[in-house]
Amino acid sequence: MLETIRHDAVLELRLARPPANALDPALVRALREAVQAAPAGGARAIVLSGRPGLFSAGLDVPALLALDRAGMRAFWADFNGVMAALGRSPLPVAAAIGGHSPAGGAVLALFCDWRVMARGAYRIGLNEVQVGLSVPAAIQFALRRLLGAHRAERLLVAGAMIESDEAHRIGFVDELADADAVVARAIEWCRAHLALPPEAMAETRRIARADLHAALDDAQRADDSAFLERWFSDETQTTLRALVARLKAKA
Numbered sequence: 001m002l003e004t005i006r007h008d009a010v011l012e013l014r015l016a017r018p019p020a021n022a023l024d025p026a027l028v029r030a031l032r033e034a035v036q037a038a039p040a041g042g043a044r045a046i047v048l049s050g051r052p053g054l055f056s057a058g059l060d061v062p063a064l065l066a067l068d069r070a071g072m073r074a075f076w077a078d079f080n081g082v083m084a085a086l087g088r089s090p091l092p093v094a095a096a097i098g099g100h101s102p103a104g105g106a107v108l109a110l111f112c113d114w115r116v117m118a119r120g121a122y123r124i125g126l127n128e129v130q131v132g133l134s135v136p137a138a139i140q141f142a143l144r145r146l147l148g149a150h151r152a153e154r155l156l157v158a159g160a161m162i163e164s165d166e167a168h169r170i171g172f173v174d175e176l177a178d179a180d181a182v183v184a185r186a187i188e189w190c191r192a193h194l195a196l197p198p199e200a201m202a203e204t205r206r207i208a209r210a211d212l213h214a215a216l217d218d219a220q221r222a223d224d225s226a227f228l229e230r231w232f233s234d235e236t237q238t239t240l241r242a243l244v245a246r247l248k249a250k251a
Contacts, residue, residue, distance in 0.1 A: 002030045010190045011043035012096075012183065015050045020057035023104045024064070025075045028082050031108075035085040035093075045190035046089065048112060049096040049183050050105070053122075058103030061131075062244050065237070072231055076224050079104075083138065084216045086111035087209070090202065092193045096186035098179055102127050102161060110142040111212075113205070115172075116186050117164045118179035124167050129159035132239030134230055138219035145212060146171050 001017035013034050015021040038046055050056050067075060086093055086108065095109040097117040101124040109115050109124070117124065126143065128135050135156050144152040147170055155162070167173045177185045193201060230236055 001027045002034060004034065006043075007047075007187050009042075009044040009194055010047060010187050011038050011041070011045070012047040012049055012187070013038075015048075015056055020054060021050050021105070022057045022060035022063075023079070024060040025067075025071075025078065027060075028075065028078045032078055032082040032085050035082065035089055039090055043091060044194050045091050046093045047096050047183060047186040047190060048086070048093060048108060049186070050098055050101075052118075052179050053099035055095075055097045055099055055101040056105030056108065057100070058105050058107075061240050065240060065244065069228060069232065073224060073228060076227055080138075080216075080219055083107065083111050084220060087142070087212050087216050090206075092190055092205065094186035094189050096183045097122075097124065097173065098182045100124070103131075107139055107142075109173075110139065110146070111216075113209075114174050114186075114189055116175045116177050116182055116189070117167060117173040118182050119164050119176040120179065122164050123161040124164070124172060125159070125161035126156055127159040127161050129157065131159075131243050132236040136219065136227065137222075138215045141215040142212065143172075 001015075003014040003016045005012040005014060013031065015027070015031075017024070017027050035046065064072065064075065093112040095112040095115045097109055097115060099118055099122045101109060101117075101122075103126060106124050106126050126135055126139065140152065140156060143156065146152075147155070151170060154160070162172070164173065164176055168176050175185065
């Protein structure tokens with residue numbers, strides 16, 4: 001469900017869980033471990049990719065609805081862990097967004113250093129509110145960091161999904177490329193950074209991302225009880241189960 005591909009010093013971590021790269025407990029744990037292990041494995045930069053047309057559909061809602069409170073608590077700890085692994089990685093991380101990237105897929109991309117997205121009618125966004133979930137503080141901070149407070153608020157509260165051209169215009173993604181060139185462009189970005197004096201680049205990057213590190217530290221120290229109460233609330237459970245029913249009917 002997670003492929004590792006070496007491009008010399010650049011390690012590509014490719015989400016490979018058909019059909020939609022949905023984030024279940026096993027994939028989230030595998031991604032967290034792979035990002036954390038990358039420096040010791042000799043990588044000097046990371047590209048996080050998915051399949052053409054779809055980066056990740058976000059959380060695997062049917063799988064997560066089957067979890068009890070203890071299982072969901074463990075999953076949420078791992079999901080916070082993968083955000084922290086990406087956001088605090090000592091290696092530059094580029095997201096190669098080859099297609100749609102809603103909710104959890106967008107979250108993964110937010111905590112990377114740089115994002116290149118396929119141009120075309122592909123959408124990205126944090127649509128949690130539309131499915132009955134609130135957006136946690138660290139994720140909101142990461143979006144405000146990119147877009148500014150007012151624009152981030154409007155997108156978050158509406159649960160808006162925006163097409164790639166608009167995402168690029170407002171700074172949600174840094175660059176657009178043809179779908180078949182997204183990974184290659186992410187690798188180029190990584191290699192350009194690896195050509196810089198390494199100590200100066202790494203220390204400057206660490207200082208520049210200190211605010212993000214602090215937000216992630218706060219998230220990992222926070223009590224997860226509020227998230228669990230929201231997840232198991234009648235409103236969220238009803239909305240999510242209705243979503244699953246609609247998806248099954250379409251299938």
